[in-house]
Amino acid sequence: xxxxxxxxxxxxxxxxxxxxxxxxxxxxxxxxxxxxxxxxxxxxxxxxxxxxxxxxxxxxxxxxxxxxxxxxxxxxxxxxxxxxxxxxxxxxxxxxxxxxxxxxxxxxxxxxxxxxxxxxxxxxxxxxxxxxxxxxxxxxxxxxxxxxxxxxxxxxxxxxxxxxxxxxxxxxxxxxxxxxxxxxxxxxxxxxxxxxxxxxxxxxxxxxxxxxxxxxxxxxxxxxxxxxxxxxxxxxxxxxxxxxxxxxxxxxxxxxxxxxxxxxxxxxxxxxxxxxxxxxxxxxxxxxxxxxxxxxxxxxxxxxxxxxxxxxxxxxxxxxxxxxxxxxxxxx
Amino acid sequence: xxxxxxxxxxxxxxxxxxxxxxxxxxxxxxxxxxxxxxxxxxxxxxxxxxxxxxxxxxxxxxxxxxxxxxxxxxxxxxxxxxxxxxxxxxxxxxxxxxxxxxxxxxxxxxxxxxxxxxxxxxxxxxxxxxxxxxxxxxxxxxxxxxxxxxxxxxxxxxxxxxxxxxxxxxxxxxxxxxxxxxxxxxxxxxxxxxxxxx
Numbered sequence: 001x002x003x004x005x006x007x008x009x010x011x012x013x014x015x016x017x018x019x020x021x022x023x024x025x026x027x028x029x030x031x032x033x034x035x036x037x038x039x040x041x042x043x044x045x046x047x048x049x050x051x052x053x054x055x056x057x058x059x060x061x062x063x064x065x066x067x068x069x070x071x072x073x074x075x076x077x078x079x080x081x082x083x084x085x086x087x088x089x090x091x092x093x094x095x096x097x098x099x100x101x102x103x104x105x106x107x108x109x110x111x112x113x114x115x116x117x118x119x120x121x122x123x124x125x126x127x128x129x130x131x132x133x134x135x136x137x138x139x140x141x142x143x144x145x146x147x148x149x150x151x152x153x154x155x156x157x158x159x160x161x162x163x164x165x166x167x168x169x170x171x172x173x174x175x176x177x178x179x180x181x182x183x184x185x186x187x188x189x190x191x192x193x194x195x196x197x198x199x200x201x202x203x204x205x206x207x208x209x210x211x212x213x214x215x216x217x218x219x220x221x222x223x224x225x226x227x228x229x230x231x232x233x234x235x236x237x238x239x240x241x242x243x244x245x246x247x248x249x250x251x252x253x254x255x256x257x258x259x260x261x262x263x264x265x266x267x268x269x270x271x272x273x274x275x276x277x278x279x280x281x282x283x284x285x286x287x288x289x290x291x292x293x294x295x296x297x298x299x300x301x302x303x304x305x306x307x308x309x310x311x312x313x314x315x316x317x318x319x320x321x322x323x324x325x326x327x328x329x330x331x332x
Numbered sequence: 333x334x335x336x337x338x339x340x341x342x343x344x345x346x347x348x349x350x351x352x353x354x355x356x357x358x359x360x361x362x363x364x365x366x367x368x369x370x371x372x373x374x375x376x377x378x379x380x381x382x383x384x385x386x387x388x389x390x391x392x393x394x395x396x397x398x399x400x401x402x403x404x405x406x407x408x409x410x411x412x413x414x415x416x417x418x419x420x421x422x423x424x425x426x427x428x429x430x431x432x433x434x435x436x437x438x439x440x441x442x443x444x445x446x447x448x449x450x451x452x453x454x455x456x457x458x459x460x461x462x463x464x465x466x467x468x469x470x471x472x473x474x475x476x477x478x479x480x481x482x483x484x485x486x487x488x489x490x491x492x493x494x495x496x497x498x499x500x501x502x503x504x505x506x507x508x509x510x511x512x513x514x515x516x517x518x519x520x521x522x523x524x525x526x527x528x529x530x
Contacts, residue, residue, distance in 0.1 A: 005501055012479055012504060014486045017433075024435045038443045039519045043511045045369035046518060047480050050458045053361035061364075062356055065382050069389055243336050262357060264350045291353040 007037050011044050055293060055311045063313070066289065117145040120161070123277035125256060130157075134175065137164040137254045140274035141196070162194040164251050167209075182233045183214040192251045198270065205230040205250045213240070249295075258296040258304070265290040265312065269331075276301045278327040287314050287331050305329065341399055344392045352392075356385055359405050362454050367409055370440045371417065380416070384408035402454040410449050414441060446520040457518060464514040468507055471495075475503040 006023045009015050015023065027033045120126040120138035128136045128144070132151035138144060142161025150156065155175035167175050169188025177184045179195030182202045189209025195202040204213060208227050215221035215238070223240055225231050230245040249259040258275065260268055265288050269280050278301065282288070290312035296304055305316045319328040343351035360381060368377040384405045395404075417423060465473060474493065478484045479500075484492070486500045493500075512519065 004505065008504055008508060009486070009501070012486070013483075020433065021435065024433075024439055027439065037439070038446055039512050040508055041369070041440065041443050042447060042519055043508060043515055044480070045366050046457055046515060047461055047511065048369050049362040049366040049454065050461050051361065051365050051481065053364070058357055058360055061360060061378060061382060062353065064378075065356070065385050065389075068382075068386055072390075241339060243339070262354045289349060289353070291350060291357060293357070 003033060004036070007033060008040060011037070011040050059290070059311055059313065116148070116150075117143055119143050121277075122274050125253065132168050132170065132173075132175075134168045135166040139163065139194075139253050140277075159193055159195055161196050162192070162253070164190070164192045164254055166190045178216065180235050181216045181238070182235075183216060185212040185214055186210070196270070196274075200235060202233045202235060203230060203250075204233075205245065205247065207247050207251065252295070256298070258294075260292045260294050263292050264288070265292060265314075268292045268308070272301065272304065276327075278329055281328060281330045283330060284332050287312075290314065301329075337399075337401060340401070341395060341397070345395065347392070352385075352389055355388070355401050359402055359454065360385070362402070362458075363405055363409055366406070367413065370444045371413060372437070376417075380412045381405075381409050383412055400453065403450055403452045406452050406454075407449040410444055410447065414445055417441065447518075448520065452518065457515070460514050461511070464511055468510065472503045472507050475500055476507045479504060 003023060003026055006015070006019070007027065010020060010023045027037050118126070118128045118136075118138065120140055120142045122141045124140055126138045128138065130136060130146065130150065132155060134155075136144060139162035142159070142163055144161075144163055145158045147154070147156060151173070153173075155170070155173050157175065157177045159177050159179045163177075165175075165177070165186075167186050167188050167190070171187050175186050177186075177193055179193060179202050182195070182204075184191070184193060184204055186209065189211060190207040191209070191211055192205040192207070193202070194204075204211065204225065206225050206227050206229055211225060213221075213223040213225070213231055213233070218238070221238070221240075223231060223242065225242055228244055228247060229242055230250065232241045232243075233239075234241070246261070249261055252259045258271060260271075269282070272278070273280060290308075292308065292312060294304075294307060294311075299307075302318070305318075308314055309316060315332045317330045317332075319330065321327045340351045340355055344355070363381045363384065364377060367381055368374065371377045371380065387408050388401070388405060465476065468476065471493070475489055478489045478492065479486070486497050486504070489500050490497045
C-alpha cells in the first residue's frame with residue numbers, strides 16, 4: 001500500500017490542505033485504504049479519549065447541564081419538594097429512637113464491666129496501643145471504648161468515629177468492633193472502620209487479613225470481605241454493599257492526609273470540620289451539588305478552601321475564632 | 333465515596349444527583365475527547381456530549397439492569413452526531429460559521445457510523461492503551477506521546493528528538509499498528525478478507 005504514510009499523516013494532522021484533499025479522495029476510491037483509515041482513525045480517537053481533563057473544565061460543563069436539568073425540574077410541583085424533606089425528618093427521628101433503645105439494652109448487659117474510652121479530639125489524629133498490643137489510630141472526633149476484661153476474656157471494642165486497626169493475632173480471642181448495628185469480627189488483620197454518628201453509612205475497609213461482618217440483632221446477616229475491598233453498611237435499610245477500592249486513599253488520614261475521590265461536598269465538609277475543628281455555614285444548596293476530587297497532605301484550611309472555590313465555584317468567607325466561638329466558614 | 337456502576341444505576345434511578353455527577357465526571361472527558369476527533373469544533377462536540385448526559389438523566393427511570401453507562405452515552409453521542417449533523421440546514425449553518433473541510437468531515441462521520449458502540453467499555457480501553465503504551469519500545473513511545481498527547485507535528489518531534497521526519501513516521505506507523513491489534517475488539521469488522529501488508 002503506497003499511501004499508508006499519507007493516511008497516517010492525515011490522521012495525525014501532518015498534511016497541508018491540498019495534500020489532504022488528495023489523500024481523502026484516494027481513500028474514497030480504494031476499499032483497502034478506506035478500511036485502514038477507519039481503523040487507524042478510531043484507534044487514534046480512542047487514544048485521545050484517555051486524556052485527562054482539568055477539573056474546572058469538567059465543572060464548567062457540568063454547570064451547563066445542571067442548569068438545563070434544573071430549569072426543567074422547576075416546573076414540577078412544590079409538593080414533591082416538601083414531601084422529600086418530611087421523609088428525611090421522619091427517617092431521622094426513627095433512627096435516633098432505635099439508637100436510644102439499643103443504648104438502653106446495652107447498659108443492661110454490661111453494667112458489671114468498667115469501661116475505658118480513648119478520644120481523639122477534633123483536629124487531632126491519635127495512636128493508641130490497646131492492652132493486647134493491637135495498635136489503633138483514631139481520626140479526629142473519634143471515641144473508642146473497651147472494657148476492663150479486654151484481652152482477658154474478650155476483645156470487644158465499641159467505636160464512634162473512624163479508626164484504623166492493626167490487630168494482634170489471637171485465634172482464641174477474636175476482636176469485635178461494634179459501631180451502631182454493625183459488628184466487625186477479626187482474628188488478626190489491618191483494617192479501617194468509619195462510623196461517625198452523623199454518617200448514614202458505616203464503612204469497613206480491609207487492608208490485609210480477613211474480617212467478618214455481623215449484625216447486632218440479625219443472626220442471618222453475615223458477610224466476609226477480602227483485602228482491598230470496602231463494605232458499606234446502610235444503617236437505615238440494613239443494606240450491605242461490597243466493592244473494591246483504593247486502600248491508600250481511604251486510610252491516608254493516618255498520615256494527616258485528606259483524600260477525596262468523587263466525594264460529595266457534604267462529606268468533604270464533614271471531613272474538614274473534623275480535621276480543622278471549624279463550623280460551616282452553607283447558604284446555598286448549590287454547594288451540595290459538587291463532587292470533589294483532590295488529595296491534600298500538609299495544606300492549610302485556606303489553601304484547601306481556595307482549591308474548592310476554584311474547582312467547584314463555591315465562594316467562602318472565614319470568620320475567625322473569637323471568645324471561644326469556633327472559626328466559622330460561610331459558603332455560598 | 334467509591335461506587336461501582338451497579339450502585340450508580342441504583343442511585344440514579346432514585347433521582348440521586350450525586351450519582352449523576354459521578355457518572356458525568358467519569359465519562360464526560362472520555363466522550364468529549366473522542367467525539368472531538370470526529371467533530372473538529374469544540375462547541376459542537378461539547379453540545380453533543382452534554383446532550384447525551386441530558387438524555388441519560390431524563391431516561392434514568394427507563395434504564396435496564398446492567399446498563400453500561402459508557403456504551404449508552406457513547407451510542408447517544410454517536411447518533412446525535414450522525415442524525416443531527418447530517419441535517420442539511422444544520423450543516424449549512426455549521427460550514428458558514430466555521431471553516432471546516434466538508435470532505436474530511438463527511439469521511440469522519442462515515443467512520444463514526446461504522447463503530448459498534450454497544451460493546452464499548454471505556455475502562456478497558458483505557459487499560460489497554462496504558463498497557464500498550466508502556467510496552468512500546470522507548471523511542472516509539474516518546475514519539476507517540478508527543479504526537480498524540482501533546483499534538484506536536486512530525487517536524488517538531490523530529491527536531492526535538494534529533495531524528496529525521498521519516499523516522500518519526502516510521503515510529504508512528506509501527507506504534508499505530510500495535511495499537512490497532514491491541515484494540516481490535518473495538519474496531520469495526522471488515523466485510524472481506526483484509527490483508528495487511530504493513
